[in-house]
Amino acid sequence: MLSSLVFVPLAGMILVMLIPKDKIQAIRWTSVIVSLVPMLVSFWITWDYFFNHSGTSAMAYVEGPYSWIPSLNIQYYLGVDGISVPMLFLTGLLSTVSLLASFNITNRVKEYFAFFLLLEAGMMGVFVALDFFLFYVFWEIMLVPMYFLIGVWGGPRKEYAAIKFFLYTLFGSIFMLVSILILYFTSEPHTLNMMALLDHGPTMGHTLQMICFIFFFIAFAIKVPVWPFHTWLPDAHVEAPTAVSVILAGVLLKMGTYAMLRINWPMFPQVLRELSFWIALLGVIAIIYGALVSMAQKDLKKLVAYSSVSHMGYCMMALGAFTSVGAIAGCMFQMVSHGLITGALFLLVGVIYDRAHTREIAAFGGLGAKIPVYTGIMVLFSMAALGLPGMSGFVAEFMIFVGAFSGLNKIMVGISVLGVVLGATYMLRMVQRVFLGEFNMAKWGGLTDINAREIIAVAPLAVLTIAIGVYPKPLADLMQATLEHLVNLMAR
Numbered sequence: 001m002l003s004s005l006v007f008v009p010l011a012g013m014i015l016v017m018l019i020p021k022d023k024i025q026a027i028r029w030t031s032v033i034v035s036l037v038p039m040l041v042s043f044w045i046t047w048d049y050f051f052n053h054s055g056t057s058a059m060a061y062v063e064g065p066y067s068w069i070p071s072l073n074i075q076y077y078l079g080v081d082g083i084s085v086p087m088l089f090l091t092g093l094l095s096t097v098s099l100l101a102s103f104n105i106t107n108r109v110k111e112y113f114a115f116f117l118l119l120e121a122g123m124m125g126v127f128v129a130l131d132f133f134l135f136y137v138f139w140e141i142m143l144v145p146m147y148f149l150i151g152v153w154g155g156p157r158k159e160y161a162a163i164k165f166f167l168y169t170l171f172g173s174i175f176m177l178v179s180i181l182i183l184y185f186t187s188e189p190h191t192l193n194m195m196a197l198l199d200h201g202p203t204m205g206h207t208l209q210m211i212c213f214i215f216f217f218i219a220f221a222i223k224v225p226v227w228p229f230h231t232w233l234p235d236a237h238v239e240a241p242t243a244v245s246v247i248l249a250g251v252l253l254k255m256g257t258y259a260m261l262r263i264n265w266p267m268f269p270q271v272l273r274e275l276s277f278w279i280a281l282l283g284v285i286a287i288i289y290g291a292l293v294s295m296a297q298k299d300l301k302k303l304v305a306y307s308s309v310s311h312m313g314y315c316m317m318a319l320g321a322f323t324s325v326g327a328i329a330g331c332m333f334q335m336v337s338h339g340l341i342t343g344a345l346f347l348l349v350g351v352i353y354d355r356a357h358t359r360e361i362a363a364f365g366g367l368g369a370k371i372p373v374y375t376g377i378m379v380l381f382s383m384a385a386l387g388l389p390g391m392s393g394f395v396a397e398f399m400i401f402v403g404a405f406s407g408l409n410k411i412m413v414g415i416s417v418l419g420v421v422l423g424a425t426y427m428l429r430m431v432q433r434v435f436l437g438e439f440n441m442a443k444w445g446g447l448t449d450i451n452a453r454e455i456i457a458v459a460p461l462a463v464l465t466i467a468i469g470v471y472p473k474p475l476a477d478l479m480q481a482t483l484e485h486l487v488n489l490m491a492r
Contacts, residue, residue, distance in 0.1 A: 001061050005038045005092075006125045016113050030113075049085045054481060056481055061079065063076070068133075082478055090254070091127065092124075093461075101350065103453065111152070116149065136176065143166055164232045172218055180192065206271075210271050213272070223256030234306060238305065246347055249338070250342065260319055280321065286312065287416050288313075291423055297426075327399070330397070334397070365436075365437045373449050390466065
């Protein structure tokens with residue numbers, strides 16, 4: 001079942017490549033239908049895991065370990081638990097939503113949709129792999145389609161943004177590879193099995209543990225992106241096509257925090273204790289810095305991009321408070337919540353850009369009178385992004401603050417709360433400037449409201465944002481046993 005999440009999109013990519021390039025509608029709908037399969041499988045896994053496996057921290061739906069490259073003891077080994085299941089759900093949903101939102105792509109349509117399906121296969125693979133070699137292969141596979149999706153279909157500075165994204169992530173991957181090799185050669189017998197290496201990590205010498213932890217951290221921090229490794233993100237977001245921005249914010253950033261929870265946090269608990277203060281400090285800096293830079297933005301997409309730096313800072317602060325199950329649960333909630341809210345915001349920015357051909361905040365004003373449905377949806381997600389109670393963002397941030405307060409420096413947590421105030425400032429100011437005030441009939445009289453396809457793409461994200469905000473218990477129960485197990489591993 002887990003293999004289907006990876007190989008169905010790969011088969012779909014081959015199928016799309018076989019369709020004649022002038023059959024544009026066939027290519028689009030084939031891609032969407034193919035992506036529905038992993039989406040529905042990920043939904044079923046979430047449903048079944050909640051009712052049958054959430055009470056245990058053991059891996060579920062395990063495939064393997066099957067011997068793959070015997071001479072190096074590399075195995076084909078897949079499995080999921082309470083931290084990977086929500087990520088699979090998010091990846092399946094956002095991939096299909098993004099493909100639906102990509103119907104406005106008219107240049108080299110076949111290549112675009114083929115690359116997108118390859119990207120989906122790589123993302124799914126990262127969340128199910130339990131062998132380091134397999135994990136590394138999937139982690140690197142994603143780089144190639146993302147590079148081309150930004151570099152071919154992006155904005156005016158697309159080549160610069162694509163190369164910057166590729167080099168940053170590849171730079172981090174080299175550090176990850178060194179850590180993986182250290183773990184491989186210090187284990188006896190040599191293995192790349194993540195589950196076995198969880199027990200091996202704490203037995204290594206302190207210096208080797210410190211090197212492995214820091215090298216893994218650099219690789220994952222670039223992906224998050226943690227300040228000061230964040231500079232590739234605004235360029236990539238601003239130049240990327242709308243659907244690629246959705247995947248970048250909704251799934252790719254989460255891989256960094258997911259990998260920290262899966263790999264170096266439980267594997268090197270002693271080093272984690274020594275560095276936790278500095279990790280949390282990086283999170284607090286990102287919260288305030290990202291919010292302040294968002295306030296200065298004149299471009300809608302840049303505003304949302306820098307808000308991602310701020311919101312992922314909450315995850316890093318929570319990861320610094322690793323002794324608290326509540327803080328780690330808050331981190332997972334923030335990963336899911338941010339994926340839904342920011343993914344939707346990028347979709348909505350794309351909707352207005354398709355019609356107005358500008359993202360300049362100052363160019364608009366009074367749009368609420370002309371496009372009321374779009375305005376209503378945009379205001380909903382703006383409120384969710386600033387942490388309005390009743391929305392998923394509020395639940396995530398509240399859990400992080402409560403959890404971090406017991407496990408971190410109180411002053412640090414107090415400073416981070418300013419991020420909420422600053423977040424409200426830049427989101428409300430954007431809403432005021434774009435949707436309220438005097439409407440320029442001469443300039444925007446021809447604007448049309450959001451259409452049915454675009455509403456279908458964004459509606460499930462709105463439903464989930466409100467559902468998690470009003471009743472977060474199912475998601476909390478889904479992750480509880482796994483998070484308690486992880487916190488126990490970190491407390492060794």
